[in-house]
Amino acid sequence: MVIDPATLSTTAVVDSGPRQPEWRRALQASLPxxxxxxxxxxxxxVxxxxxxxxxxxxxxxxxxxYAGSLEFIAVGMVAAMTPLPYIALTALLVNFRHVFYALSFPLDRVKGRLARFYSMFALTDEAYAMTVTGDRKSMSGRVIVYSQLYLHAYWIGGAMLGATAAQWIPENIVGLDFALTALFVVLSIEAIRAQSGFAVPSMAVMCALIARLVDxxxxxxxxMGxxxxxxxxxxxxxxxxxRTDA
Incomplete structure (x- = not known):
């Protein structure tokens, strides 16, 4: 049996299909x-x-x-005219996890000084999860930056929509700031399920209770400290x- 190389090449091209633009791939990845x-x-x-x-x-x-949970905290702190050092300390503790994100975030794929600066600025929990899990590991630098831009746009658009609609929402509606707490409760449940034990969740609960009693x-x-x-x-x-067991 004779195989024509030209036929193989043509078949491969037909099977692969047209490649989507990177901005569209990023849009599809970031939409959910x-x-x-x-x-x-x-x-x-609101x-x-x-x-x-x-x-x-x-x-x-x-x-x-653009820091998710920190923004909810910052709104109240700024409204209460909290001293800047206290705000800075809170920001450091709340976003300290980003130090560990940087260890595995594929920043090396992002080309250009401006693009890298924005990619570091827009490194959120959602952006990190998108770029380091599953098939996302094959994302190019442009797809990563486009995805972060889309996520940022969703966040800004939602906030502007809420701020505009808040003018027609009665002021006696309370608990809207609990939306982020509810999100983190769900994320915590998923994290606990992924854990092999309850040591870390138990430490978190213990620290919260002690801090509540102390001050x-x-x-x-x-x-958090x-x-x-x-x-x-x-x-x-x-x-x-x-090391001892080894």
């Missing part, structure tokens, strides 16, 4: 996540107006901060145990 970001953005926009800010401040917060007004930084410290201690203790 973006659908989940819009309601949270709406909740943030919260901004309820705290006494003008609606356009929703765009300022989402454009310049309810500064519960968040105390709890204690939790990070326990994680570091646990890491070195586990590492030492592995």
């Amino acid at each position: 996540v973006g659908i989940g970001l819009v309601p949270l953005g709406i909740a943030l926009g 919260l901004v107006v309820q705290q006494g800010f003008n609606p356009w401040w929703a765009m300022v917060f989402t454009s310049l901060i 309810p007004g500064h519960m968040l930084p105390i709890a 204690a939790f990070v410290s326990l994680l570091v201690i646990r890491y070195f203790w586990t590492r030492r145990k592995v």
Whole structure:
């Protein structure tokens, strides 16, 4: 049997089909996540107006901060005129996990100084999950940046929609800021299911309860500081145990 190389080449081209533009691939990849970001953005926009800010401040917060949970916290802290050092410390503790994201985030695929700067700025939980799991590991640098741009646009659009609609929403509606808490509850449940034990969740609950008893007004930084410290201690203790057993 004789195989014609030309036939093989033609068949391969036909089977592969036209390659989608990178912006379209990024749009398809980010759309499911973006659908989940819009309601949270709406909740943030409503919260901004309820705290006494003008609606356009929703765009300022989402454009310049873009840190999800930190934005919900920052709105209340700015409204309460919290000192800047305290805000900075809270931001460090809340977003400290991004230090670990950087260890496996494929920033080397992103070309160009401006694109890299924006990719680092837009490194959110959702963007990280999209780029390091499953088939996403084959995403090019442009697809990564486009995906982050789309996610950012979903977030800004949701916040602006919420800030605009808040003008017609009664002020006595409370609990909209709980939307992010509900999201993290779901994420925590999924994380617990993926864990081999309950050591880490138990430490988190213990730190929260102790911080609540020690100083309810500064519960968040105390709890997160204690939790990070326990994680570091646990890491070195586990590492030492592995070396001893070996």
